[in-house]
Amino acid sequence: MSGSSQPGFIVDCDIHQPDPLNEEFAEYLPEPYKTEIATFGPRKLFSGHRFEDGGMRWDLRGEINGKVMDEPGFFIENLLDRYDHRFGLLTGNVGTISGIPDPDYAAAIAAGLNDRTMDVWLPVDDRFGMSILVPLQDPQAAVREIRRLGEHPRVKAVSMFATANRIPFGDRYYWPIYAECEKLGLPIHMHPSTTAVIANHAHTPAGEAATYFESHCTLPTYYMAQTASMILRGVFEQFPSLKIILVEGGISWLPHLLWRMDAEYKGLKHEVPFLKRLPSQYVKDNIRLTTQPIEDPADVRHLQQIMEMVDAENTVMYASDFPHWDFDEPSHIESKLGSGMMQKLLHDNACEYLGLDCDSHPVFTGTEPRVLADA
């Protein structure tokens, strides 16, 4: 448990606890998956790229103060305590089930990983909450998993993977999931995954990317397509209270999409006669974005202008992506965007959107770099 009686300040929307090792993983699974995982490990569906050295920060390798990355204590010390977190959303290893073709396998693995996060991670620190995995391969099974766990007070979101699905997220195929999430007030946590090439037959709309670099830079194209799909197929007319969080897809692509959708709506609205508002209005009401990886233009004023265009003070929330290589600490966000919007961006927006119990209301007093050497 957190030792402090004062709540921390940072609300972090994306923390990746690792999957368990095979033997422990198997304990959380029914047969035949128990034996399969114990014997062979999880099924793998990768993109054919070399991930940036496993995707982790190099300064977190090995033991730090006697703890390794597999344990909750490592995350508490090196993230929650170090940065004064009020809350951290555990989102798991995003590649484990996304894009895997077998829906029964995906459902069993999702449930096993959810149970294990509840058993091993949540009890250790009140500040942890979780986004549950659901098998997008079978929306009815996904609904069953949301019903099984969605009312747990520490479950704060439902994960969907923006890059790994054959069917775009506006499609009615997913609507049972949206109906359940809306009913329970659970946001959809939309994160990239590592399986884009197999699930979509290509990493990008232009075709296959040769490298992780090429694929990672074009992730925003998925977010543009998913956002347009959800808005223009009427997801938010059907589910007006549904909440979507776009994680790790960047932000700067959004003004273009908003302007283009609003402009073209005026000429093409007969194709979407069920929309009642300008497309950009649905973004304001139903969609939030997270900071990491914050864009890094040579002139920071350009980024600040874009933040103004997307009303970042009300639509953007902080995410660290700990312990991944492209982690952003809170002070990095403040250094880019200035301190004016940090109260909302590092705390208030996510408190409200994730439905956290935020009776006490800490006031932003500034951030500072807290790298490991300063421990």
Added chain:
Amino acid sequence: MPEWHDVAAFEDLTPEKPLVVTIGNTSIGVKVWRDKVFAVVNRCGHAGAPMAYGEIHPTMSSPSPGAPVEVDYDKPEIRCPWHHWGFDLGTGACTAPIRRPRLRIYETRVEDGRVYILA
């Protein structure tokens, strides 16, 4: 004060062929659709397209995704020839929920086979 102007014979108007008339300094597009005559300013407030070449369509709406589309022939809109924005032929308002631009609409009447515009 606006006055009624005799601009054309009704039988000369066809939906395919736009008629442009100039009254004072104003260019006005005259359109016939389902036996009704409409007159609008011949310049779109968005980017200046000649509205006389626009198309008139019924309003379409749907209460929710997947529900049947309702087609309202009593509430026509004229859609601009360039970017296809629609303007309500009753009010001149853009049929998308934006306040500007609006389209100036002129009152018309047909009498003894002649078309009149109040401008």
